[in-house]
Amino acid sequence: MEVFLRSPGRRYYAGEVTFDQAEFAIRCEWGLRGMKELAPISDVILIVDVLSFTTAVDVATSRGAIVFPYPEKDHTAADYAETMDANLAAPTRQSGFSLSPASLEGVPNGYRLVLPSPHGAALSFAAGDSVAIAACLRNAVAVSRMAAGLGSTFAVIPAGETWDTGEFRPSLEDCIGAGAVIAALPGTRSPEADLAAATFERFRGDLRGALRKSGSGKELAERGFVRDIDLAADYNVSKNVPRLRSRAFCGELAPAVSPHRDLSL
Numbered sequence: 001m002e003v004f005l006r007s008p009g010r011r012y013y014a015g016e017v018t019f020d021q022a023e024f025a026i027r028c029e030w031g032l033r034g035m036k037e038l039a040p041i042s043d044v045i046l047i048v049d050v051l052s053f054t055t056a057v058d059v060a061t062s063r064g065a066i067v068f069p070y071p072e073k074d075h076t077a078a079d080y081a082e083t084m085d086a087n088l089a090a091p092t093r094q095s096g097f098s099l100s101p102a103s104l105e106g107v108p109n110g111y112r113l114v115l116p117s118p119h120g121a122a123l124s125f126a127a128g129d130s131v132a133i134a135a136c137l138r139n140a141v142a143v144s145r146m147a148a149g150l151g152s153t154f155a156v157i158p159a160g161e162t163w164d165t166g167e168f169r170p171s172l173e174d175c176i177g178a179g180a181v182i183a184a185l186p187g188t189r190s191p192e193a194d195l196a197a198a199t200f201e202r203f204r205g206d207l208r209g210a211l212r213k214s215g216s217g218k219e220l221a222e223r224g225f226v227r228d229i230d231l232a233a234d235y236n237v238s239k240n241v242p243r244l245r246s247r248a249f250c251g252e253l254a255p256a257v258s259p260h261r262d263l264s265l
Contacts, residue, residue: 025187028156028178028196030170035123035157043151045132046143046181049120049159050173051216054134054242055232056101056115061134061251062240064109068248071122077114084247086112093225102227112248119159124244134242134249135181137207137235142254144184146241149255156181156193161216172214173232175199176207180235208233 019037021027027038039045048054057067068084070077073091081088090096090103097103099117107113115121124132131150135143147154158174179200182193189197203210211217211233212226220229242249 021190021192023188024190024193025152026154026156026182026185026189026193028158028182028190028193030158031119031160031168032123032126035126035155038155038157039127039130042153042155043131044147044154045127045130046135046147046154046156046178047120047123047127047132047159048135048157048174048177048181049117049123050136050177050232051171051211051214051220052099052101052228052232053115053117053120053124053159054136054177055138055228056099056104057120057134057242057249058136058139058238058240059101059231060097060104060107060111060113060115061242061249062238063104063107064251065104065107065111065113066248066250067242068112068114069121069124069244070114070116071118071125073116073118077116081114084112084114086114089113089115093223093228100225100228101231102225118162123157123159124249125247127244130244132244134244135177137177137180137233138231139236139238139240139242139254140177140180141184141236142239143241144181145254146243146252148186152187154185154187156185156196158196169215171216172199173211173216176203176210180204204235207235 090098093100133143156178158178161169161171179196182197240251
């Protein structure tokens with residue numbers, strides 16, 4: 001398990017250039033590599049995987065479930081579930097509790113679920129004991145309010161996707177989701193964070209349409225999971241904040257107002 005310890009005096013270099021965006025309160029970078037750069041000097045990590053991990057986590061934990069992220073969908077996931085005294089998610093979205101947010105609308109209170117995914121779950125698993133929150137469009141304002149009460153520097157990490165060749169693919173839905181979180185956070189923004197916020201504002205008037213037309217959305221629609229897209233596109237409908245504690249996401253209620261400013265949108 002990777003744990004990103006905060007070291008305010010430490011800077012990370014690639015040659016002579018720093019990539020940690022340390023001069024800004026709100027930072028944004030993609031995937032595991034981005035989290036490795038930003039997490040050590042950030043108070044709060046906000047992980048965004050709109051289609052579908054963090055949306056699924058919000059739906060499940062808002063109903064009282066406990067979600068254990070796991071990075072692999074192989075035989076080790078079953079062993080991990082047994083270790084955590086939890087149930088392993090179904091391997092596909094076709095039946096049972098799975099990565100499909102719609103499948104989790106009826107999950108029982110207290111249900112312990114190991115939810116593997118190669119993107120959002122992998123990031124969450126790697127976050128270890130850091131202060132980490134699962135963010136999506138549904139709870140963007142709520143998680144921003146909570147984050148503002150937990151610290152003053154923020155690493156917003158859009159998870160992205162993977163091409164079938166194994167290469168990393170930035171995704172529209174995660175850029176929009178990261179931007180929704182950033183738009184509600186207090187503090188100065190890095191240019192990367194500004195770009196994500198601008199993307200959210202560009203598509204804010206039709207989030208459902210944007211997600212349905214995105215590459216990831218079209219893939220889900222072709223497989224028959226339009227309901228998952230529409231659940232993911234519901235903006236600011238959840239006051240639930242899934243916070244990572246002892247390797248599991250548990251739901252917490254966001255404060256009514258930010259300790260810094262009113263973030264109601």
